[in-house]
Amino acid sequence: MRKKLQAATLFFASCVLGTGSAFPHDDMKQMHHSPPATACNTTALACASVATGAFAPDGKLWVTWSAGGRVSVASSTDLGKTFAEPVTLPKTELQLDEGPDARPKIAVGQDGQVVVTFASRDEKYNGHAFIARSIDGGKTFGALQPITSDSPSQRFETAALDQDGRAFVAWIDKRNVAKAKKDGKHYAGAALAYAWDDKPGGMLQPATIARDNTCECCRIGVAFAGPGRPVVIFRNIFEGGIRDHATITFADEKTPGPLYRVSDDDAKIDACPHQGPSLAIGPDSVYHATWFALGRKLKGLYYAHSEDGGKTFSTPMRLGDPNAQTSRPYVLAAHGVVYLAYKSFDGAMTTVDVMTSRDSGKTWSTPRSVAMTHDTSDHPLLITSPAGAYLSWQTLQEGYRLIPLEPQS
Numbered sequence: 001m002r003k004k005l006q007a008a009t010l011f012f013a014s015c016v017l018g019t020g021s022a023f024p025h026d027d028m029k030q031m032h033h034s035p036p037a038t039a040c041n042t043t044a045l046a047c048a049s050v051a052t053g054a055f056a057p058d059g060k061l062w063v064t065w066s067a068g069g070r071v072s073v074a075s076s077t078d079l080g081k082t083f084a085e086p087v088t089l090p091k092t093e094l095q096l097d098e099g100p101d102a103r104p105k106i107a108v109g110q111d112g113q114v115v116v117t118f119a120s121r122d123e124k125y126n127g128h129a130f131i132a133r134s135i136d137g138g139k140t141f142g143a144l145q146p147i148t149s150d151s152p153s154q155r156f157e158t159a160a161l162d163q164d165g166r167a168f169v170a171w172i173d174k175r176n177v178a179k180a181k182k183d184g185k186h187y188a189g190a191a192l193a194y195a196w197d198d199k200p201g202g203m204l205q206p207a208t209i210a211r212d213n214t215c216e217c218c219r220i221g222v223a224f225a226g227p228g229r230p231v232v233i234f235r236n237i238f239e240g241g242i243r244d245h246a247t248i249t250f251a252d253e254k255t256p257g258p259l260y261r262v263s264d265d266d267a268k269i270d271a272c273p274h275q276g277p278s279l280a281i282g283p284d285s286v287y288h289a290t291w292f293a294l295g296r297k298l299k300g301l302y303y304a305h306s307e308d309g310g311k312t313f314s315t316p317m318r319l320g321d322p323n324a325q326t327s328r329p330y331v332l333a334a335h336g337v338v339y340l341a342y343k344s345f346d347g348a349m350t351t352v353d354v355m356t357s358r359d360s361g362k363t364w365s366t367p368r369s370v371a372m373t374h375d376t377s378d379h380p381l382l383i384t385s386p387a388g389a390y391l392s393w394q395t396l397q398e399g400y401r402l403i404p405l406e407p408q409s
Helices: 002-012 175-182
Strands: 031-033 050-055 061-067 070-076 105-108 114-121 127-134 154-161 167-173 190-196 208-214 221-226 229-238 242-252 255-261 278-281 287-294 299-306 317-319 325-334 337-345 350-357 368-373 381-384 389-395 399-404
Touching: 050 105, 050 381, 050 389, 050 399, 061 105, 061 114, 061 399, 070 114, 105 154, 114 154, 127 167, 154 221, 167 208, 167 229, 175 190, 175 208, 190 229, 208 255, 221 278, 229 255, 229 278, 229 287, 242 287, 287 325, 287 337, 299 325, 325 381, 337 389, 350 389, 368 389, 368 399
Parallel strands: 278 325
Antiparallel strands: 031 399, 050 061, 061 070, 105 114, 114 127, 127 154, 154 167, 167 190, 190 208, 208 229, 221 229, 229 242, 242 255, 278 287, 287 299, 299 317, 325 337, 337 350, 350 368, 381 389, 389 399
16 A cells, blocks of 8 residues: 555645755654564554544644554553553444545544544545544444445545534535436536534434535635635536536535635646645635646645635745646645645656745745654644644655644753
C-alpha cells in the first residue's frame, strides 16, 4: 500500500518546492515515534502509513491511524514524544479503505469527547463508513455506528464538532447512483451527503443529500462559519463534466446553502486525482482554500481566499515551482496566522514546505522547509493547539512526527 501511495503522488502531482531558507536543524525540534527496523505488520503507530492528529482544548494530542488492518487511537501529553496505551477499535468485516485520500479521522471536543470516523471497502471500492465515540476521554469507545444504512457506498467521510459538541459528518454517497442505474438513467459522479448527531455524544440522524453530481473520488474539507453552519469544500461536477472545486455554506444545520465555485480550472477529466481540497475559516470569517488543479486552464497546487462567505474567491495563487513535483496542499488558520503546507519530491527527497500569512491571505512569506524524508510519506496535515500550530506527518523512515510551524524558544 505504501508503494501505491507514493506512485499516486508521483503520477498526479505537477508542481513543487519553492525557494526559501530552511529552519536550522535545532529549531525544527522534530518529535517522532520511530518505526522498528524489522518488518511492520502490527497495529502499532510505527506500522501506520497514514495517521491523523488533533489537539483537545486542554492541549492533549490525539492521533488515530490504521495499521495491521485495524484503526487505533492514542493520546500524548508531551507533544508526541510518548503515547498512552492505544485503544484499537473493533475489526470491520471488509478491509479498511486506505486509499490516498481515505484515512481514519478524528475530532476532539470538551468533556472528554473523542470522535473517530473511518471506512472499509469491498473489491469494487464501495465504501462502508463508521463513526466511533468516546465520552470518557478516549479510555473506551462505544460500538461502531454506520454513518448511514441507506446507501450502497460511502467514502471520504469526515467529522467536525460544533461548539455545542454535536458531530457533523459529511461524505461522498452513492445512493442516487444506484437508484439511477436501477431506473436506467445516467448519473454523473456521486452525491455530497451529511448527518448530525441528535445530541452531543448522541447518535447520527438519518442522512440528507446536500448536493447531487459531485466527484466521487477525493477527500472533502469541513470548517464552521458559525454555530450550526458548517462549510464543505469538495470537487463538484459542473455542466459539461467539468470537475472543479466548490463550497456550500449551510444557512443553518438543516439548510445547505447555494453552491459557489472556488476556481475555474476547467478540469474536464473522468479520472480520479485522489487529491482533495482543504478549507480553513479564520476568526475574521475569511475562507481559505487550497486544492490540486488538473484542468485545461490551471494545473498544479493553488490557494485562494474569500471575504464574502465563499461567494467569490481571490485570484488563485500558484504554490511551488511549476517545473517540479508538488502535492497535497493543506491550510490552517490559527492564532492570527494562516498557514499553507505542501510536499515536494525532487526524485530522491520529499520535503514539506510551509508559507504563512499574517494579513488574512493577502500576502505570504517565502516558503520554508520544515521537514523531509527519503522514503514514503503520508499527506502533510496542519493542526492547532491552544499554544501553537504544528505539522502532523507520518513517514515510513521516521514514524509519526509533530513539528512546530514557528521556531520554538
